[in-house]
Amino acid sequence: MVGKKSGKALLREEGLERTDNNLDLTTWPQVNMINQKNYYTEFLKRDDQFLAYRSQNEEARSRMVREARDKDRALAQSSRNEEDGVPELVEDTGADETAAAIGSKEAYASKLIILHVGSQNLRIGLGTDALPKTVPMVIARKWKENESEEYGGEPKPKRLKIDGEIPAEPDKWFGEDFASQYATMSSELRVRMRNNKRRVLPNSKELVVNYNRKILPETISEHNDPHRIDWTELPRNPKDAPDFLTGQAALRLPEQSNPRYKLFWPIRNGWFNEKDYSSKNQLYHDISRIFEEAFKSQLGIRKLKDLANYNCVFIIPDLYERTYVTTMLDILIRDLGLGKVCLQQESLAATFGAGYSISCIVDIGAQKTSVCCVDEGLCLEESRINIKFGGADVTETFMKMMLYDHFPYEDINLRRRYDFLLAEELKLKVCTMLEQDITVQTYDFHLRVSGQDTRKYNFKTYDETMLAPMGFFKPSIFDQSGKLEPRRKVIQRSVDLYDGSPNDPMSTAQVAVIEYAAGKPTTENGTLSEAQINPQVNSTPSRQQPFNLLSRLNDLEATPRSSVAGSPAPEGTPNPDRDTPAAGDVDKPSIFFDPVIEKIKIAEERDKTLPIMPLDIAIMTSISQGARGDERKMRDFFGGIMLIGGGSKTVGLNLFLEERLRELKPGFQKEILIGPPPRDLDPQVLVWKGGSVFGKLSSSGNDSWISQKEYDVLGSRLLVNKCMFAW
Template sequence: MVGKKSGRAQLREEGLARTDNNLDLTTWPVVNMINQKNYYTEFLKRDEQYLAVRFPQEEERSRMVREARDKDRALAQRVPKESTEEGTDESGIPNSRVDPSKVIVFHVGSQNLRIGLGTDALPKTVPMVLARKWKESESEDGEPSPKRMKIEGAVPADALPEKWFGEDFADQYMAMSSELRTRMRSNKRRVLPNSKDLVTNFNRRTPPEIIHEHNDVDRIDWTELPADPEKAPTYFTGREALRIPENSKPRYKLFWPIKNGTFNEKDYSSRNQWYHDISKIFEEAMKTQLGIKNLKDLPNYRCVFVIPDLYERVYVTMMLDILIRDLGFGKVSLQQESLSATFGAGYGIACVVDIGAQKTSICCVDEGLCNEESRVNLKMGGADITETFIKMMLYGHFPYSDMNLKRRYDFLLAEELKQKFCSMEEESVTVKTWDFHLRASGQDTRKYTFKTYDETMLSVMGLFKPSIFDSSDKLEGRRKVIARSVDLYDGSPNDPLSQAQIAVIDTAAGKTTSASVNGTQESTSTPAAAAAAVLSTPQRPSQLNLLNRLNDNENTPRSSIAGSPVPEGTNTPNPDRDTPLGDPDRPMTLFHDPIHEKTKLADERDKTLPIIPLDQAILESLAQGARGDDRKLRDFFGGIMLVGGGSKTPGLGAFLETRLRELRPFYGKEILVGPPPREFDPQVVAWKGASVFGRLSAAGNDSWISRAEYDILGARLLNNKCMFAW
């Protein structure tokens, strides 16, 4: 038996004995473990730790130091003191450091661009179009507009005009005309039974009058092109693009970058081409309208850019990138349309209805903020009224039967006719004689005389009966060029969507909408029935019914009539849970990808064109904006403001007010629909509000995005810089 060894002997024999000299292996200080029960950090807990907040403060501090040095230098050199120091008034109160002459305000629309300096009383209007050298013009590419139906045995030109646009359009037109006659009789207005025949017979037998060019005092100056096609400019923008002759050499084709308030992906094949066209339109507008010839001066300018209320994030980020990276503005601020309109009109609370060329937006504004859930974006506007007006006149044997809205001079003529003749006043619905001059490059001027009856009112009535509009190609090319914005972390769609817009999409898709009428829940399945609801809520997936689930699941034991939910992980299929949104075509599975479900739901909404009657959309926006608060609802009803070019139609505000009072008789005294105050032009109210915002001293540190900040953080700055939820 071996004797017991000591511990020191074991360490020596096994080689574990320590042989160093007790010196540390490194001079690096050892960090002790923190106390898990009591520790504190200031990481990202102060505003100064965010670059978006710290950078303006540092910029303001350096400005104050620079001004103090300049003041001391002036005193040392005994420079005579001016009446007022820079940055202060006579009382010593700091002035706004934003020079209005160095602020440029952009308001981009589908058809026009409003641009001007902060010191301008009114903006300059530039057509939002670019003409590029092409193998053929837009009128030679594709079928004319309005679209003529293909008729068996005859070409559209040989058939009767009543058959050009199909039976569906004819039936709707006749129904609207009959309804208007009934309404006029009930209002004790005289209605002639043969008015349509008088118009048709007069238009059919009236030839045009030829006026030679040297006798036409109002002849048009067309865009001149050099004799050598090789020396012709690559592109034209604005009014010059619309005045290029159709048969020019070389040919030019018009490109409209904005369509229905967002990207025009139908006419563009690449994202870079769209980016280039927008940049060139902005650049040429500043050169021709504002006198800024050199883009190197733009770092000294600030830009206020008006964006839609219900925007797409990719649209905003691309516009911001164009303004800062491509054009080189020093600072940029973003402002929403409806909020800008209230700034321009001086309203504190209002429901803004902006009827543009191809988009109508509705939003409730309260205390300087847009109500997020009340935002509505309808893909219809003044351009649809123009097309429908021309179709109705062609239906009545309009003497200029060859009108094609894809031709440049026909497009300008149609806009002029709509602005002159269309009205929503019942007094205007009579047989009237009008005339217009058709001026085309290389042709003698033709003077046409024609008669109208109810086309002038029924075309605008399409805002309340949008099925009369031709919306067949508005979704063409959607998401073809520019993909949807997705979340950085999980890849799900992250474009803003309001509850009011969801209800609009569901109504446009024909889904049943739950509505509250006089405190009781009812179900409406048609748009007409949904319009009679006081409050409407978006369609949500139905709640799980425990009794139905128990009846469907035969393998689940039941101990009582009430039952219990199906345990997680069972193999029993459940249509409500296993099939998202009750889709019968999708195979039943146990586990779902929530990102895939969100993407699928967004794709389904993209396939639905959000178009419903204007009065119904306004009521939906008001309901979501008030959220059950009757007092706030009455305030919104009393502040409905019509802005945009489409709102300039005479009598539209009074007609809309009457429609809303018919649908909401309990709020008849509160409902008021009117134009902007102080005789403002409704087309420029949003621009004017953005101009006022750009001159506010309070906006100097909060919402301006500088080039240095953007170079570091990019579009992530919008989380801290936007005055709305990004």
């Protein structure tokens, strides 16, 4: 009888015994478990782990290697000359190094493009240019009708109709509100002039109206007009006409061209033009086309692939919108293919151009006005203001006042291209802010229309020349209709990636402007008190506020306490206590507070208000927020106010603004000083000049350049590390 076998024997016989032959079951590397009690990582905790910083260090190293190689090559060449017996002249090595440095700077500046985009004009030029080229920021595209034929041919400024017809008397064309405001401003000016011992004739208005009523134009044949206009010629065959035209050629297109062209202005009031565009892709494409044609016509860059060798300084508004910045950056790098792009704020660029270290920059553009305090190379975030009126509003108001006083060219329409250019010319020629110039004066102008003989008009003016730019201080005289109508219909606001809350920067001063425009009460100076300004507004969402225990305790006290009731049921679950309230109960406010929804509501409410404030009060608001109670700094800002932009070229505007500010701040009579840009620089090009100065600084010490490689990898996320301002 065979004995019973053990378990080990059975496993050995059946081949089931586990044996260890020191062979791994797989060749895949095995990773041990992480000890959670002692866990540590250095991921993204060192600068060299960021692509932006790593690329910059790599460029610096490659530049050092290249310079060392060039130096060794020069030494080797000199030693070879000594061996060959070639006499070496003793020269000043310092002078050679200086000349080489100057040559390298000139070569760098020749590949530097500076772009300053406005609502009406584009300033563009190279770093080697003393002044920029000015290109109208407009594109003309084939369309079924031109801009003056739209809306049933309604003219601008709009004439009111009574019983379906425009009244025969021009003083009834613009409504009773405009007439009363115009009469009030005229009487206030007369009182002001009498107080200043100025001579005021009682019948000045009648003299102007009677003269303008009976004047008739003088016809001049085209061959006798020495300043006739060269209109843009189109091919005889409409099929051969170009699809689009940009710049000055677009403005000089005949109104009755075949085929018809319509003008599109991609930027209006400092925002993307959502009124004339129904597609944001078309809007972006038009901006890219305008830039491309400007590179070809103004800079001589014929091929887009050559732009990879160029760097670009792009100037953005002080109080920007994130969508605007990221869109422009995408156009410059991805659509046009520029090698590197650097972003610079307008007010900071203006201080670079003027050479100021501390200043309050007042930039009056065509359709927007910005105010910002700059201190030691930094735009003070809480002082930034962007109000939506400018020189174009003065032009329209000036023509309304002239038509009210029987302007002889009654058919003027600012929607027509030649009439728009004529009105701009008359404003620059006639308007003034000096009281001694307010007398009855006679002027003339020439009306030039394609295919017609030139007509010469004479006309007289009185106080219209001063009351129109006076709208900067009484903006209610401006026509603000339509500026907010298409807002957020094509391009939505930028939102936070994680919680969806609006993240466009906002300043305390801009909040005060919006509250003023909404009709909130103000202080004696017109500015809002600190209690009226929303304390929860951060100028930039990414900026961290300093910790304050007291404010933190206050926030906790303001936070609703947890309810004694149980947690709410899931959505969709019927709740008898909630769905069937008892008789006599009223709706009670919810105790739950969602900060994201609250931010969205606040942003939507702000979008419903057009930011408008008188210019003098806006400057006071900006300086008060920039100084933050520091009297010494406030005196510095008041002494460094600088007027720039095309709208600031009105004669005597700086003196008039000085007087208004001294009336608002009697304690700063000696400190308040408003000056033009230094060195007789044109105020329209000062911002561009500052961008040129900044762009020509040593690239090794400037880490704000965004390259194509970095942008392709990180996109707009790169702006957090590249912008010199809080993004």
